[in-house]
Amino acid sequence: xxFDRIVIRRPDDWHVHLRDGAMLKAVLxxxxxxxxxxxxxxxxxxxxxxxADADAxxxxxxxxxxxxxxxxxxxxxxxxxxxxxxxxxxxxxxGVFAAAKLYPANATTNSAHGVTDIARIAPVxxxxxxxxxxxxxxxxxxxxxxxxxxxxxxxxxxxxxxLLERHPTLRVVLEHVTTSEAVQFxxxxxxxxxxxxxxxxxxxxxxxxxxxQGGIRPHLYCLPIAKRETHRVALVEAxxxxxxxxxxxxxxAPHTVTAKEAACGCAGCFTAANALEVYAEAFEDAGALxxxxxxxxxxxxxxxxxxxxxxxxxxxxxxxxxxxxILVSEGDAVLPFRSGETLRWSFGGTV
Ligand code: DOR
Ligand code: ZN
Numbered sequence: 511x512x513f514d515r516i517v518i519r520r521p522d523d524w525h526v527h528l529r530d531g532a533m534l535k536a537v538l539x540x541x542x543x544x545x546x547x548x549x550x551x552x553x554x555x556x557x558x559x560x561x562a563d564a565d566a567x568x569x570x571x572x573x574x575x576x577x578x579x580x581x582x583x584x585x586x587x588x589x590x591x592x593x594x595x596x597x598x599x600x601x602x603x604x605g606v607f608a609a610a611k612l613y614p615a616n617a618t619t620n621s622a623h624g625v626t627d628i629a630r631i632a633p634v635x636x637x638x639x640x641x642x643x644x645x646x647x648x649x650x651x652x653x654x655x656x657x658x659x660x661x662x663x664x665x666x667x668x669x670x671x672x673l674l675e676r677h678p679t680l681r682v683v684l685e686h687v688t689t690s691e692a693v694q695f696x697x698x699x700x701x702x703x704x705x706x707x708x709x710x711x712x713x714x715x716x717x718x719x720x721x722x723q724g725g726i727r728p729h730l731y732c733l734p735i736a737k738r739e740t741h742r743v744a745l746v747e748a749x750x751x752x753x754x755x756x757x758x759x760x761x762x763a764p765h766t767v768t769a770k771e772a773a774c775g776c777a778g779c780f781t782a783a784n785a786l787e788v789y790a791e792a793f794e795d796a797g798a799l800x801x802x803x804x805x806x807x808x809x810x811x812x813x814x815x816x817x818x819x820x821x822x823x824x825x826x827x828x829x830x831x832x833x834x835x836i837l838v839s840e841g842d843a844v845l846p847f848r849s850g851e852t853l854r855w856s857f858g859g860t861v
Contacts (some may be wrong), residue, residue: 513794513799513800513827513855514801514826514827515824515825515827515858516672516790516802516807516824516826517804517822517824517861518803518807518822518823518825519803519807519808519818519819519820519821519822519823520545520546520807520819520822520823520860521544521545521546521758521764521786521806521807521819521823522545522546522547522548522758522780522806522807522810522811522813522819523541523545523547523548523755523758523759523760523785524548524549524550524683524708524712524758524759525545525548525549525551525552525646525685525686525694525708525748525759525760525761525812526541526548526549526550526759526760526761526762526782527761527762527763527764527778528541528548528550528551528571528583529550529764530554530567530570530856532838532839533764533766533838533844534570534571534574534787535574536764536836536837536838536844537764537780537782537836537844538571538574538575538576538581539575539576539579540762540782540783540785541581541760541762541782541785542575542576542579542581543579543659543857543859544782544785544786544823544857545785546580546581546582546819546821547579547581547582547583547584547816547819548581548582548584549584549586549608549609549646549759550567550568550584550585550586551586551611552564552567552585552586552587552588552611553588553611553613553618553619553620553621554567554620555620556623557588557590557620557623558585558586558587558592559587559588559589559590559593559623560587560597560601560684561587561597561600561601561604561606561607562599564585564586564587564601564606564607565585565606567585568583568585568606571583576695576732580821584608584609584814585606585607586607586608586609586610586611586646586671587601587607587609587610587611588610588611588613588623588624588636589611589612589613589624589625589631589644590609590623590624590625590631591626591627591631592626593610593631593634593728594805595633595634595637595638598610598634598637598638598643599637599638599641599643601692602641602643603641607643608644608814609643609644609645609646609647609683609783609814609859610634610638610643610644610645610646611645611647612624612628612645612646612647612648613625613632613648613823614628614648614650614651614665615652615654616652617648617650617651617652617733618648618650618733618751618777619733619763619765619776619777619778621648624799625818628637628669628673631650632676633817635673635677635680636677638680639677639679639680639681639825640679642681642775642815643681644681644682644683644706644813644814645680645681645682646682646683646685646814647670647682647683647684647685648686648733649662649665649666649669649670649684649685649692649734650662650665650733650734650797651664651665651668653668657739658735659718659735660739661734662687662688662689662691662692662734663689663691666684666691666692666695670682670695671695672858674699674705679704680704681704681705681813682704682705682706683705683706683707683708683813684696684705684706684707685707685708686706686708686710686713686734686762687707687708687709687745687748688710688713688734688736688737688739688741688745689691689693689734689737689741689744690734690740690744692707693707693744693745693747693748694744696748696756697753697755699751700754700755703754705755706754706755706756706757706809706810706813707748707755707756707757708757708758708759708761709745709748709749709751709756709757709758709759709805710732710759710760710761710779710781711760711781711785711788711789711792711847712730712732712736712761712779712781712788712847713736713742713745714742714745714746714749714789714792715742715787715788715791715792716730716736716742717736717737717738717739717741717742718735718737718738719734719739720736721735721736728770728771728772728775729770729779729780729827729845729847730779731770731775731777731778731779732761732763732777732778732779733777733778734855735777737740746792746795746796746845747796749792749793749801749805750792750793750796750798750801751797751801752801752804752805752809753809754809754812755809755813755852756796756805756809757805757806757809757810757813758789758805758806758810759782759810760781760782760785761777761779762779762780762781762782762785763777763780764778764780764782764838764844765777765778765780766834766838766843767842767843767844767845769844770845779847780844780845780846781846781847782826782846783832783833783836783846783847784830784832784833784846784847784848784857786806786823786825786855786857787825787832787853787854787855787856788847788848788853788855789802789805789806789832790802790825790854790855791854791855793805793854794854794855807819810856821860822860822861823857823858823859823860823861824857824858824859824860824861825855825856825857825858826855826856826858827854827855827856828856829852829853829854829856830852830853830855830856830857831850831851831852831853832846832847832849832851832853833849834846834849834850835849
């Protein structure tokens with residue numbers, strides 16, 4: 511019996527970029543419409559590095575929420591070589607921080623202030639392990655001589671595996687996994703209960719050939735970059751398994767059309783405008799709609815030791831058209847993933 515209507519606990523998005531200012535105002539309603547909570551990335555300019563920064567940013571997010579929408583931003587700290595472990599621990603104890611994010615310096619957008627050598631933050635990681643604060647990792651090496659399609663797999667071998675050995679109780683989320691190596695690694699450590707992985711909607715649907723289909727498609731360029739089809743298949747298998755370590759994280763990363771369609775275009779796919787519809791397509795294609803709730807609404811809260819949502823949302827199998835350009839400021843806009851295309855599923859709101 512095909513599903514024509516699915517009701518699931520309201521999902522959370524365990525990896526979003528909400529930005530700030532006019533962009534925040536433009537994109538936040540999309541995330542808050544579908545998701546009850548979201549882990550908010552700290553790579554603003556300048557980055558969110560202290561408890562005070564995060565508290566102020568959380569205030570700006572709440573102020574930008576449309577009236578009557580219930581949504582909880584979960585804040586993260588941007589780790590630098592100079593992170594103050596005391597401030598981080600206080601922010602976690604006070605409920606300001608849900609986690610801390612490791613950007614290897616210069617790995618991706620706004621990561622110039624990131625960590626230059628993981629050994630430098632060993633005392634911070636020790637403290638995080640002690641207090642149970644999760645470390646969220648952008649898992650790519652920054653050595654430009656490593657092929658861009660290999661940077662995640664090399665990171666896992668050369669940095670992540672030794673890191674887990676050095677810090678045997680540290681809880682880690684490998685963010686936006688894109689390779690079968692990442693899936694295998696997470697599965698190999700699953701029994702410890704201390705590793706999770708987010709998977710984006712776009713990495714479930716595109717492989718690297720899509721980025722060059724008929725010409726260069728800058729709106730499909732993100733980091734980590736989409737890999738070969740075999741890797742996409744491994745990600746679909748992981749997401750649709752319903753297994754505990756794998757949970758939803760869109761990595762929705764809005765950039766203006768001007769910034770995307772440039773000689774040196776920014777990395778990021780803006781998927782917040784139709785995230786659940788697109789995930790539903792991927793799960794339906796895999797014959798696994800019955801696993802969507804585990805991936806979207808149950809596994810993440812379990813990892814983060816948070817209650818599952820008591821709200822419910824509905825998805826219906828009726829065509830919806832992904833929104834067109836979303837205006838950010840005069841003369842600039844963001845283009846949603848699959849803009850203008852017809853999607854098979856519609857988001858029916860909370861029930
Ligand atoms: O594609 C990406 N965009 N990957 C990241 O890691 C950062 C993000 C952004 O902030 O635009
Ligand atoms: Zn991201």
